[in-house]
Amino acid sequence: MLPEVAQLLADKKDKKLHLYFTGGIRCEKASSYLLKQGFKEVYQLDGGIVQYAHDIKKENLPSKFIGKNFVFDNRLGEKVTNHIIGKCHQCGHKADSHTNCANDACHILFIQCDNCKTTYNGCCSEDCKDFAQLDIQTQKELRKDVTKTVSSSKLSSKIKPKLYQLFNYWK
Ligand SMILES: [Zn+2]
Ligand SMILES: [Zn+2]
Structure with a gap:
């Protein structure tokens, strides 16, 4: 960084x-x-x-x-x-509440508005929402194969704003 x-x-x-x-x-x-x-x-x-x-x-x-x-x-x-200068990372509406994805296998930190919090059950994506709804035993088994549960690099590039975007934002 x-x-x-x-x-x-x-x-x-x-x-x-x-x-x-x-x-x-x-x-x-x-x-x-x-x-x-x-x-x-x-x-x-x-x-x-x-x-x-x-x-x-x-x-x-x-x-x-x-x-x-x-x-x-x-x-x-x-x-x-x-002032609320942040945006929900999911729908783009004004928001400034950070949250950790409710899927423990993901737990990514992102900004989420109240609407999306309800829609996604506090998760960062449909995938995580689906995963978080499975019973704990199934989650455990799936988590052994990390690639199956969350491809965190794909997620983080989608959710974390790139540095240059931040710079543009501040201009
Ligand atoms: Zn939203
Ligand atoms: Zn997630």
């Missing part, structure tokens, strides 16, 4: 680069990597978006971060503002 970022920004090594992450630990790693790659000015947001969200609330400042900040605990997200 980091090498891809460095590649995408290869012609911007003289520009100021500002990194922000959820918390801030990965920021350290990322910035030292980018400095090594020849980027001149790399800045970090102290404490990440989590700290930023707390600070602006305390100071009563308008937020420059809109929407929801993904966090790695059970909440899977912390609203910073009420």
Whole structure:
């Protein structure tokens, strides 16, 4: 992922680069990597978006971060503002709720709207929905043959937005 970022920004090594992450630990790693790659000015947001969200609330400042900040605990997200800038990965409607596919053999993390949550029983696809409905014993047997249950590479390329798409999104 980091090498891809460095590649995408290869012609911007003289520009100021500002990194922000959820918390801030990965920021350290990322910035030292980018400095090594020849980027001149790399800045970090102290404490990440989590700290930023707390600070602006305390100071009563308008937020420059809109929407929801993904966090790695059970909440899977912390609203910073009420904007919904995400899209359901299944139907494309506005949504910002992360969910793990209810099929334990898949468990992919993706954004799902309430409608699709109902339609797919909390799963990422028809395949996973069908699989999750089987009884546990059958699931276990099928899971021995991983390729039969979920071709996760096919799924993840469908569901995880490619990096360049994210960049276009932010423009
Ligand atoms: Zn949907
Ligand atoms: Zn799934």
